[in-house]
Amino acid sequence: MSDWLQHLPVLPILVPMLAGALLLLSSDSRHGPRIALSLFAVLLQLAAAVCLLMIADDQLAAPWSGGIGIYALGNWTPPFGIVLVVDRLAAVMLTLTATLGLAALVYSIARWEKAGVHFLPLFQFLLMGLNGTFLTGDLFNLFVFFEVMLAASYGLALHGSGGPRVRAGLHYIAVNLLASLLFLVAAALMYGVTGTLNLAELPLRVAALDAADRQLFHVAAAMLGIVFLVKAGAWPLNFWLPAAYGNAVPPVGAIFAILTKVGVYALLRLGVLLQESGVAPAPFGGTWLFYCGLLTILAGTLGVLHAQKLDRLAAFLVVVSSGTLLTAFGFTGTLLTGPAIYYLLSSVLGSGAFFMLIEMAERNRKQAADLLAISFEAFGLEAARHDSEHPDEMVGVAIPAAMVFLGLAFVACVLLLIGLPPLSGFVGKVALLGASLASLPEAPLLHVGLFIAALVLSGMVGLIALSRLGIRVFWDMERQTPHLQWLEAGPVAALLLVCLWLAMAPESAMSYCAAASDSLYDASAYIRTVIPYPGAGSMTP
């Protein structure tokens, strides 16, 4: 049993890889087995992720202790071989990926998977890249998993084809290819200066650098930070994001909700480790990141106000949540990180559900209805709706079940995304605000004020924009009730129920997030676990 558990950390990478390869080989006509295989693979990933989640919290007998497990690939010991590292934060992110992936996959089976070729294998490769990014303990390996994830996301972003999608995809691919090249330059420069690519060994080597090499290292770190900020959708680097996310088919948009958080995760992980060497390069934290996050919130909020279509609005909400996270991580002190992880969970699940909901809500609506409504409002041309001459002819309207579900789910998504009670978005935001106030004597008053203002105002603007568009979509008289399938409604309901659970039992989730944050900031424990004997096998570069 313990032999088997020892190999658990590699499963989230191996399972989707094998499933994706098998799916590529099997022909499209064998529809049933392909779907069964995809579902089985995602369920297996979810099971592995939950096991890791419990192991990292010492709730399950584990082959390793102290909350941090390492898996040496090919049994090569860390300074030489590539390692996978599991701690609480990585386990949380794995579980989140698998949960969101399961919901998006079930949703896509109903319709969207057939809109183009190779959806199922690409989806598995995307999950593989995501899981690998969260697990890896090696800088170049991080690049490889980033590329696996991005290559799959390019294919998925174009799924279904069509003019706007290809145009947005072109920009998305060009920007991310450029970012990948920057990543390579940074990784190579770091290797050239320090002689290692192992994330745990890096701080040890950096601490021993002389002044000239340290300058070079800072250049490399700054470039790496820019790459992660591009992926995270930070403000001056995110103009590709709304079009790419808004134009993707709904299940892809849902799984893309977590892609920006990968950049945030990498920024946080590397930032903490580099801090250990005594110097934190600018993009990885501090005041600089704080203001960058604030500007991202501002840009996202303006976009939310301006958006005239729900899918574009959802993409801008992703930018806002990314900005909130960056601001929280850039905040003085480490109190905000635990609540920020909780907020990340709730916002990713909420935006995932929202992307899937939008398409169902927009079904059967006339394409031009939005544009007409805008020009009506702008020019005061609202067609006079005559009251019925015989008001007692029609008392009440038949409300079909589909509309009820859509309406309730929409309200739930709105509450989640803008952070109103009683769902988990509110809990997350309140915890963030509370933590920012608690760190007051240490943190500048200006920062606390700006943070509170940004959170409250972005929530309010989100409420205005969402209710405006919601009224237009749901109180549309000239539409027929959309037909929903259980396979489509189910995943949305399930994601919302997970958020409800997060809000109902906030203590357990919040304490886990706080523990994840604590173990994240205990970088020396991470380094000790990965490299127990520093200096062993060191060779002058």
Add this chain to the structure above:
Amino acid sequence: MEPILALAIGIMAASGIYLILRPRTFQVIIGLSLLAYAVNLFIFAMGRLRLGAPPVIAPTLGSDPALYTDPLPQALVLTAIVIGFATTALFLVVLLASRGLSGTDHVDGRERETD
């Protein structure tokens, strides 16, 4: 040797960046390729320039690390080349699809009105 390599990397990177900023998709893809070449050479150079030293242990040379060049950047550059090749091929397909769907090779999918 070092100035030549540095100049080669610099000129290729500069040309690549210039081309990426151009409005035609073909220019962008050539720019990305040039930049990728520059980056690959850069990774290679990060293992320090050594002439005539093998990266893999040879029986005739023995096990003294001073006789060998650093093998790791060579492995990295191989990976980078493969990944860069795949993504460039994919970009090429998207470029052709965009040309087919929009009828223009402008990166925005439509010509600017002033042109």
